[in-house]
Amino acid sequence: MKYRAEIDGLRALAVVPVILFHAGFELFSGGFVGVDVFFVISGYLITTILIEDLENKRFSLVSFYERRARRILPALFFVMFVCIPFAWMWMLPIQMKDFSQSLVAVSLFASNVLFWRKSGYFDAAAEEKPLLHTWSLAVEEQYYVLFPIFLFLAWRYGKNRVFWMIVVMASISLLLSEWGWRNKATANFYLAPTRAWELFAGSIAAFIVQKNGVQKNNFLALLGLAAIIFSIFAYDESTPFPSVYALVPVLGVVLLVLYADKETIAAKLLSTRGFVGLGLISYSAYLWHQPLFAFARIRSLEYPSLLLMLALSFLSILLAYISWRYIEKPFRQKTRITKKGIFFFSTVGLLGFLLLGYNGHINEGYRDRFNISDSVYTSLSRSERSRECFGKDVIKQPNWFCDIGSNSSQKNIFVFGDSHSLSFLPAIDDALSQINKGGLFTGTSGCTPFLGIHSLRNDQLENNCNELNRRVFDYIKDNAVDTLILVARWTYYTDGGYEGDNFSYIGFSETDERTHELSKLAFERGLRETLTAYNEIGVNVIVVPQIPQQISEPLDIYASSDLSGKSLSESSVARSQHLLLQSYVTNLFEAESVTLMDFTETFCGEFYCNIGTENASFYYDDDHLSLSGSSLLVNPLLDFLSNE
Template sequence: MKYRAEIDGLRALAVVPVILFHAGFELFSGGFVGVDVFFVISGYLITTILIEDIENKQFSIVNFYERRARRILPALFFVMLVCIPFAWMWMLPNQMKDFSQSLVAVSLFASNILFWRESGYFDAAAEEKPLLHTWSLAVEEQYYVLFPIFLILAWRFGKNRVFWMIVVMAAVSLLLSEWGWRNKATANFYLAPTRAWELFSGSIAAFIVQKQGVQRNNLLALVGLAAIIFSIFFYDETTPFPSVYALVPVIGVVMLVLYAEKATFAAKLLSMRGIVGIGLISYSAYLWHQPLFAFARIESVSEPSLLLMAILAVSSLFLAYLSWRYIETPFRNNRGVGSAKILVYSSFGLLLFASFGFVGNKQEGFALQRYDRDYLIKTDINFLRSKRYPKLGNLNLSPTWALLGDSHADSLQEAFSKMLTQHNKSALVLTEAGCPPSLNLWRHDMDYKMRCHDNYLGAIDKIKDASIQHVLISARYALYINSTRFDNTIGGIEKGRSKEVIYDLIDYKDTLRAADERAHAIENELVSYVVKLVDEGINVYILESIPEFGWNVSEQLSASLPTNIPRSAFDERVESLQSLYRRFSNIHNVTLLSTDGFFCNEIECISTVDGIPLFYDSNHLSNFGADSLLDYFESNLMKNINE
């Protein structure tokens, strides 16, 4: 295959925005489309190689996979190996357990499936996963496994028919992604069936170039380049992805592949020496940037500064050059490392990382190997966090109660279950993490829109069907009304790409609506849902806001740092909730459960008792913290629990 310098320039255009997006530079709000650019490039290059091999009767599936192993695995293995000691030193057991799982998933080329099951791509927690970015490698590897087999089997029908088969498959995949972002947004983002059309787009371009060569068209090439740049700066986390919106950068890449002949302005721009240089090291740069950013976030009390992230972004390019020069290049040389050695090294590496990850997962993140037992009981999320159950209390009885809300309600499950069991009652669990108790509120930087709506709509039906009499609601109302991450005023700001976490109405398109107007609309929506429950004859109990701390309490304890925060910071945070609480209290059959005095005195809000955390992260009650509310629940709910 003839070398095209502009393709390496495209790689640079893909990797730099991805790095800057993950670093938190809001200017590059659509930088995640760099991954889509990579997919199209991969589809184009692989299909070109396969067509040439098949037509020259040189195709060998073994040789193809060997080339892929040479290209992908050495640098990947090296980055994974470097991550392990830092994970061992800096990660809490629950983080190390998740990291161990990701080592197994990467080794099986299934990390996209793992991360789909764990969280959304734009979650704050996802940003502390050193191997999160390998989801895209998994998608490509799954394509590499299946596409060559399809191509060699379908070739008997003729090249023209194969081309149209790919066009049809691309169209089906695109339509599936359109359905997916509306119904299964996280799966749509991570999984190969809804990403395949982007790779197929590169394959389609390969067939066209193979037939008619690269055309010279300055205008179309510049339009393609502009389409990619537009999506980088004008898309953001609220843009449904992948979907028809992804056609903009994808078609942009296809136009450059087809029309950016080396004499065009776009090709000359992309072929500039510095840009091509970044393109050559782009794979290693992509591998390095996420671990650097993730470990920086793990080690920081709050979101790292943009200056630090900029330094780490530049460092990822420096490390990329070293790994490209001393790892990628030698292993891609057949004479330096023979086929037998590649097979041995690849098999050994995959087995090594999978085994280490399997053991780490089974041993709860090597908890006992890295910490003493007493320390773990006080700080480890695996011990502190409530498990999630579909039903609480006496499971043999029909439920008369329901626990409803977001992850704050989840943190109450074990404590609430104890009380129900004691009174021989049961409750349904109708919670959904990250979702305000409402039918029409959603978080703009996450893919929760339909999941939130479906959960709370379904909750009303389940409450009706089960003849539920009482509902306990716990939710992070302070986040929903304020729509900003919490700043504790003494150095702790809740982690995340942006301080802004805007919640708004599902059908409201203008995200720049004034904050007070948005807060009022959100308040109306939260009240409306409680009214719907009361209209069904339900007695509703609402737990008022518990403190947020701005920093992870367990991480602060593990580093022997302060964990408490000023009472004034809490008071300022919940001041905006007073109108909401007044409206709740004025609704018939609604009882407010105040937490004032439990976690805060006149001076500060307390996060530990006798060294044991009341919270397992920055805002969720630990089992110990939830248990501290049991007596209060008993005195305020007992008369109704016994009904």
């Protein structure tokens, strides 16, 4: 295959915007398209190599995989290896568990699947994942595994037919990505079926160049270069991706591949020493930048400054040169590393990281690194009545609810809500029993307890929590229930968490578009209509404001306290932070004159809302109470219910 310096220059144009985008420079708001540029380049180069091998009858899967292993794995292994001690020193248990899972996923060429299941690419938490960027490597690796096999099997039908097969597959993949960003945005971003068309675009370009050669057309080559640059500066996180929007940078690369003859202005620019030099080390630069940024964010008490991120960007280039010079180049030389040697190295490396990652996963992120009492671990439990009283099955059992409190008393209190109501269940059950009162309970995860409101969460669309809301109302109307207690994670439906994440959309019908604005409107109207409906049948509605949400998982807060030397209280969420998150729903409740049963003072001091004690966590996760936390509600409940 003839070397094209402008392709290396194009790699530089791809990697620099990616690095600066991840560093947080708003000017490069569309820098993520650099990954798409890489995809097209990979599709072009790999297909060119395979066509030449097939036409010269020297095609060998073993030889192809050997070349890919030499190109990808040594530098990747080196970066992963360097990440491990820093992860051990600085990562909290949940972070370390996630990191361990990513070691497993990278070893299985499936990190894109892991990160699809775990988070969104633009989430705040994603910025602290050192190996997040390997999702794109996984997409390419999946292409490397399958595409040569397809090409080998299809070649018998003739080159022209193979070309059109690829065109058809690329078209289907593009259409799938158009559907995907509207319906399954995270899967659309990460998974190979909706990314394949970008690689196939490079493959299509390879067939055309193989037939016609690289053409000289200054206008089209500059147009391609301009398309890439335009998308880097014009796109941002709100741009649906991948979608038809990705055609701009993708076709830009294709135009350069087809028309940037070495005599064109675009090719001369991309072939300059600086561009080519950066292009040669672009793979290592891509590998280094995300771990540097992630560990800086993990280690910093505040969000790292742009000056620090710029310095780390330059450091990623320096480290890239070192790993290219001393890792990448030697492993590509067959005279230094034999075929058996590279396969042995690859096998040992993949198995080693796989086992290490699995061990970190099953050991909960090596949580024993921190001085945390065993009793804290045992306190991380929730109500054993969850299967009996809570979950998806309650929606499927008409006219059935869970008994709470005294069995001998009339069931005149009804407790209803989402998963926060399950945390509330042990306390209300105990309190009602002590005052010889009885009640009923039901609830399910992610279900807003408001009439006329539909949860747009995927698992609730099929379960229809709107039906459960109506069933609760009908039961209360027809029976001797005079008090309804609503318990929920209210901000889950209006504001999300402290970073605006963990948001559950609601609406007026199952087909409503998922937007924050509609969710807030639905919440307001649902609250108002629920209060009105129950008031008309003489039922007193009591709302339990949201329990303070912590800033992280309990074990992370305990570990952070141990690591920093701060008290548990100082490591917990600030009272002001909790109140600010609740301000929107608090104002709504006050505007509607809702009767509130507020437990803020139970968990919050003057400045902090405590995670727990040295021996027990009040929380099961960052926002649900454990049994220990629930037990703190019993006495306040007794005081409140005794006066009802």
